[in-house]
Amino acid sequence: MVKAVNASGSPETAPAPTAPTAPPAPPRAWWARAARFLLRDRPELLLSPLALVLLVYLWYVVTSAGLVAPVLLPSPSAVGRALKVLLTAPWFPPNLWTTLLEAILGFLIAAVLAVAVAVLMDQIRLIRRVGYPYVVVLQVMPSVVLAPIFIVWFGFGISSKIVVSVSTAFFVILVNTLSGLASVPENSRLLMRSMCASRRQTFFKLTMPTALPYVFAAFKTAATLSLIGALVGEFITARSGLGRLLTQFSFALRQDMMFATVLVVGAVGIALYGLVAFLEKKVIWWR
Amino acid sequence: MARDVMLTERAPGVDAGTGRIDVEDVHKVFTARRGGAAIEALRGVSVGIRPGEFVSLVGPSGCGKSTLLKMIAGLLEPSSGRIAIDGVPVKDPRRSVGMMFQTPELFPWRTVLKNVLLPIEIFRHEREYHRKRALELLEMVGLDGFHSALPRELSGGMQQRVALCRVLVSDPSVVLMDEPFGALDEFSRERLNVELLRIWEDARKTIVFVTHNINEAVFLSDRVVVMGTSPGQVLSVVDVPLGRTRRRTQQMMREPEFTDCVFEVRGLLGL
Numbered sequence: 001m002v003k004a005v006n007a008s009g010s011p012e013t014a015p016a017p018t019a020p021t022a023p024p025a026p027p028r029a030w031w032a033r034a035a036r037f038l039l040r041d042r043p044e045l046l047l048s049p050l051a052l053v054l055l056v057y058l059w060y061v062v063t064s065a066g067l068v069a070p071v072l073l074p075s076p077s078a079v080g081r082a083l084k085v086l087l088t089a090p091w092f093p094p095n096l097w098t099t100l101l102e103a104i105l106g107f108l109i110a111a112v113l114a115v116a117v118a119v120l121m122d123q124i125r126l127i128r129r130v131g132y133p134y135v136v137v138l139q140v141m142p143s144v145v146l147a148p149i150f151i152v153w154f155g156f157g158i159s160s161k162i163v164v165s166v167s168t169a170f171f172v173i174l175v176n177t178l179s180g181l182a183s184v185p186e187n188s189r190l191l192m193r194s195m196c197a198s199r200r201q202t203f204f205k206l207t208m209p210t211a212l213p214y215v216f217a218a219f220k221t222a223a224t225l226s227l228i229g230a231l232v233g234e235f236i237t238a239r240s241g242l243g244r245l246l247t248q249f250s251f252a253l254r255q256d257m258m259f260a261t262v263l264v265v266g267a268v269g270i271a272l273y274g275l276v277a278f279l280e281k282k283v284i285w286w287r
Numbered sequence: 288m289a290r291d292v293m294l295t296e297r298a299p300g301v302d303a304g305t306g307r308i309d310v311e312d313v314h315k316v317f318t319a320r321r322g323g324a325a326i327e328a329l330r331g332v333s334v335g336i337r338p339g340e341f342v343s344l345v346g347p348s349g350c351g352k353s354t355l356l357k358m359i360a361g362l363l364e365p366s367s368g369r370i371a372i373d374g375v376p377v378k379d380p381r382r383s384v385g386m387m388f389q390t391p392e393l394f395p396w397r398t399v400l401k402n403v404l405l406p407i408e409i410f411r412h413e414r415e416y417h418r419k420r421a422l423e424l425l426e427m428v429g430l431d432g433f434h435s436a437l438p439r440e441l442s443g444g445m446q447q448r449v450a451l452c453r454v455l456v457s458d459p460s461v462v463l464m465d466e467p468f469g470a471l472d473e474f475s476r477e478r479l480n481v482e483l484l485r486i487w488e489d490a491r492k493t494i495v496f497v498t499h500n501i502n503e504a505v506f507l508s509d510r511v512v513v514m515g516t517s518p519g520q521v522l523s524v525v526d527v528p529l530g531r532t533r534r535r536t537q538q539m540m541r542e543p544e545f546t547d548c549v550f551e552v553r554g555l556l557g558l
Contacts (some may be wrong), residue, residue, distance in 0.1 A: 010370045187388045194360050194386035194463075196379070205405070209396045286396040286437055 022158035059117040075254035083263060096264070098240040102158055102230035106165020107223055108178025114173035115215065122181040122201070135178070139171040144232050150155070151236050161233035161241070168224035168229030173215070181207055198247065213287065216280040231265065242268070296530050305373055305382075306493030306496035308336040308359060314369030314473050315354055315519075328354045332368070333531035334512055334521065338460075339491045341484075343504035344512045345552060351519025352497045357448050359495060372461060382410055385459035389466040391446040393438040399425065401433035406457040417456060424452040428482060444475030451479075455486070461493045469498065480507060501556070504546045506540065513555045523555050 038046050056076050062068055063075035070078070086092055121128040121135075147164045154160035184207050192202045234243025240263055249257040294334050315329040327352040344352040348452055357363040358370055361380040370377045372384065380386075385406075393402045403421040407414065426435055428448040433476050438446055447468060454462055468476040480503060487494055498504050504511045511525045528537060 015495065153358070185390070187390050188392045188394075190357075190362055191386065191388065192394045192409075193362055194380045194384070194407050195409045196382055201409055206394065209394065286439075 001273060019243040040215075071253055071255060075257060078256040079259040079263075082254075083260040086257060086260045086264065095240050095242055095245050096268075098158060098238075099230050099234065099242040099265075100268065101228070102165055102233070102236065102241065103227040103268070106162045106229055107169055107219075107226035107272070109162065109170035110166045110222060110226060111173055114170050114218075115177050118174050118177035121178060122207070123199075135171070135174060139175050143167040143171065144229065147232050147236055151233065156237050156239060158240075161230050161238065163282060164233035165226045165229035168232070169226040172221050172225060173218045176214045176218030177211060180211030200220045213284050216276070216284060219276045220273055220280065223276045225268055227265070227269050227272060291551065305338040307338045307373050308334075308461065308493060308495070309369070309371045309374075310334040310336075310355070310359070311363045311369045311371075313355070313358065313370060314352065315358065316364070316366045329365075330518040330520045332519075332521050335526070336493060336495065338493055339489055340510065341494045341496065341508050342499055342510050342512060343496045343508040344514060345498060345501060345504045346514030346519075346556070347499065347516055347520075349519070350514040350516045352514050353465055354519065355514075356465050356495060356497050359461075360384055360463050362386075382406075382457065383459050384461045384463060385454035385457065387450055387462065387464045387467045388441055388522060389452045389469045391438070391443075391450040393446055393449055393453075395438050398435050398437060399430065399441070402438065402449055402451065403452045403456050405453060410457060412457065421452060421456050422454055425449075427486065428452060442475075445469050447475075447479065448482075451486075452481070455490070458490075459492065461495070464494065464496045466499070468503075469500075476503070501549055501552050501558075502540070505545060505552060511548075511552055513552055515556070525551055525555070 059073075060076050063070065063073055063078075069182060074082070117147075121131050144164070146167055150163045150167070151160045154163050188206055188210075189202070192206055197205070230241070231243040231246075234241040235247055238244040242261060246261050246265075249255075249261060300403060313329060313332045314327075317328055318324045318332060319325065332351075332355060334342075344355060346352050354363060358365050359372070359377065360385070361377045364378075372381070393399075394405070397405070400418070400421055403425065404414075404417060407417040407421075422431075425431055428451060430445060430448055430452075433441065433445070436450070442448065447470075450467070453501050468479050471479065483494075484507060496504070496507060505527055508527055513522045513525060514520065515522045525548065528544055529542075529548075
């Protein structure tokens with residue numbers, strides 16, 4: 001027996017009678033449905049931005065009540081004005097460009113070098129055995145401590161910052177790529193061997209695609225690290241760049257401009273990360 | 288039916304071996320590193336497998352059945368003794384021998400069809416012919432319409448069917464199966480066993496099938512090689528008197544010959 005439910009919600013037995021059914025409930029207004037969705041199904045969509053608004057409001061209250069000296073903590077509106085000054089200043093784009101160039105070149109060089117070294121270590125046993133202890137030791141060393149040395153070696157210009165950026169981003173890619181290359185299941189290797197696959201075929205058809213998710217996970221971290229490397233290099237000494245702006249504003253006690261610059265640096269970091277995450281989705285489409 | 292013609296005819300480019308396997312007095316000793324004790328995995332194993340025969344290797348874990356299979360595949364070298372396929376000693380893997388594992392080992396970045404065609408790509412065989420063949424094989428195992436699906440969209444049983452198509456697509460004369468359905472549930476396993484028999488009856492390949500399931504071994508095989516542990520060795524080879532050419536179905540499991548055979552194997556294994 002088939003049961004049907006009419007609009008008023010009471011069960012009926014089939015075959016459905018031709019008797020008129022109760023008129024359907026009027027559809028709810030869109031705003032009512034939207035409110036219901038936001039409050040009941042996805043409260044975080046509302047509460048998460050609200051938390052930020054509250055934080056900024058708290059910041060506003062603290063600064064406007066004079067609880068903290070403006071030299072230490074500028075008000076939100078002061079930071080807003082500073083951000084406008086910063087973004088419209090003629091000297092801002094060259095500084096932004098310098099840091100972007102250092103971070104992007106640093107990332108690209110680190111990516112190419114680290115992946116190449118990882119593949120060499122994976123494919124050639126002697127290189128792996130000789131090199132592995134160094135990888136283990138060097139990966140735990142905070143490579144930013146090398147920054148002053150690189151500045152001495154490579155000068156005050158952009159190249160020294162690129163080197164610092166490469167050194168900060170290099171090891172996470174190397175270590176992750178190595179574990180990605182080693183993560184090929186034993187039976188998959190045996191399968192390729194049982195099909196008489198050449199080393200080249202095994203690498204391109206099995207090992208490389210297996211490692212790619214690990215490589216891109218590392219790329220996402222490395223995108224942020226390469227920006228950190230560039231900024232640290234600029235902190236030490238630089239003619240141009242967001243890091244140099246930060247040190248200058250610090251010396252000038254311009255906290256409002258420092259906050260504005262920090263916001264810009266954050267935006268750059270998010271943009272670089274987003275770009276890599278976008279590429280990851282394109283390359284590792286099967287996930 | 289065009290399908291049957293395609294599947295029984297030899298694919299071009301494959302050396303048409305007949306699939307006879309000779310294992311003569313094979314020993315295998317694994318030496319642990321740093322001077323640890325050597326483990327004797329196999330002692331004095333001799334088995335002759337006829338072309339087109341279905342033989343199971345049955346025994347408890349550690350009896351060396353997988354080791355023996357890998358040595359026939361050319362993936363491991365025997366410590367002493369001789370293994371030959373069609374009279375040619377096995378030194379390396381060869382194209383006329385296909386291998387299937389307990390895990391499907393499908394590549395997640397390849398569609399079902401491209402997974403099946405992997406051996407063809409590696410052998411650099413003619414593509415268009417084998418594409419058709421692969422589609423027919425998929426249809427034969429009930430996966431028509433799934434050729435552009437990704438492995439993660441398939442159930443475990445369906446994935447192992449794809450792996451079966453992959454090992455068959457290059458038309459090897461010998462198929463080595465290492466507990467191929469061992470990770471599947473009982474229902475999928477039985478269905479796949481029946482399908483495997485149907486395919487084997489059509490294509491007449493030599494199949495060596497490793498399992499620790501006695502019913503499965505007797506159900507599938509012409510002969511069951513019963514193996515024991517420490518050291519791994521052949522205890523006995525049991526003939527299954529159930530006829531080669533007759534189509535086997537699950538009905539067969541009720542017949543007294545089947546039960547007798549199962550109990551003979553159990554007896555040899557001390558069960």
